[in-house]
Amino acid sequence: MSNVDTIKNFVISEFLPGTAPAELAVDHDLLNDGVIDSLGVLKLIAWVEDRFELAVGDADLDPENFRSVEAIDHFVTHARAAA
Amino acid sequence: MIRWNTDQTDLREGLERWGEALSADHIELEEQGRFPEDKWKLLRDTGILSLPFEEEYGGLGQSLLTTMYALEGLGEYNRDSGLSFSATTSICSTGIPVQHFGTDDQKQRYLPLIASGEAIGAHAITEAEGGSDAMAMTTRATRDGETFVLSGSKAFVSNGPIADVIVVYARTHPRGGPLGTTAFLVDRDTPGLTTGGCGKKMGLRTSPLCELYLDDVRVPRSAVLGRVGGGLMVLDHVMKREVLFSFVVNAGEMRHRLERCVAYAKTRQSFGRAIGSYQSIANKIVDMKIQLESARKWLYDTGEKLEAGEDVTVDLAIAKLVTSRSNLATSLAAVQIFGGHGYMSEYGLEQDVRNAVGGTVYSGTNEIQYNRIASMLGLGAGR
Structure with missing residues (x-):
């Protein structure tokens, strides 16, 4: 399973239960559309750190890194490459 | 239910002897809506303000549960509920986040003051239009080089009129959703920070509350508590x-x-x-x-x-x-x-x-x- 699919599955299971994976566009704005709220973002960051074995540092807490499935995938890919 | 040990019960029961002095004239004080400064000094002497903070910063280094147990004792023995409310507000609004998220400099600067009660803490979250919806806040913090400029206003700031330091939550990214808010430690005497609108409350009147106005309040990057975007x-x-x-x-x-x-x-x-x-x-x-x-x-x-x-x-x-x-x-x-x-x-x-x-x-x-x-x-x- 690709990282995009893994991330999408997590987002759907936690924040959009009942949604078919095809219905969630990879560039869908999760933050501005209220899919992920203040509690959800804590859960998302903890999951990203655990699932991809990386630490989300101060500079990485940029909303653009968590705005969409695609953005999270890019962030994870770059963070792993830099590690 | 938890079985409390002797140290914990001693800590709690030790508060009983302060009860009468802390409770004195509480009905009259409440009617006057006046923060009892002399009782705050008594509260400092009880040590209750220092309970959850690390010993190296002047705290008693007590666990969450022991702190709760002692605070339950404060409620049992002290009839001035507004005073108790101001105490927990100061502990939680400023001391708790500085202890967990603060830099060494922030801890050294603020924790001994909050733990001793020499300084009173507050936090500014709620806004007139947003209520409990922290995501809807409109107070902005704009980065300008190595500083941030805070603009906006806050409502219902408990301890606001008496606070020496206030943790202000402001938007640092307009489209950042839950990652668009940052917490700042703002000293009371920072230019541009003013208070007003200290209206009469239904209850807890010995714990003062006010509105907070931020008119281009400039704070250094070192005033960020936790991470930029990590306010929530x-x-x-x-x-x-x-x-x-x-x-x-x-x-x-x-x-x-x-x-x-x-x-x-x-x-x-x-x-x-x-x-x-x-x-x-x-x-x-x-x-x-x-x-x-x-x-x-x-x-x-x-x-x-x-x-x-x-x-x-x-x-x-x-x-x-x-x-x-x-x-x-x-x-x-x-x-x-x-x-x-x-x-x-x-x-x-x-x-x-x-x-x-x-x-x-x-x-x-x-x-x-x-x-x-x-x-x-x-x-x-x-x-």
């Missing part, structure tokens, strides 16, 4: 402790109220019998006992789970709901049990009712708590 993480950490610490004080107040009602029901005569011998009164008191123990169980169980690192989102909301509703219900029951006396201000029971209403509103309204539980059940809006 700071707030989440704070609110968990705020609910446990401030509502366990209410549990102590309920215990005092219960004991007072039991004593009254045993001695007050009606139709030749103690009123406690009538089921209509006895059942009210039994309900008070059930409400007190339910609240305590939810609070301490949630505290244990939080200390164990478990998710307490739902537990915390239930603990807040159960305790605030129990506090209000038992305060109304006490008025009823005391009859005409309970209706008179000099007995302090009508004041308890007004104070208890506050608990259904602050730390996230009870309606927000329902929304939160519903959301965790998959029933939130947009699902």
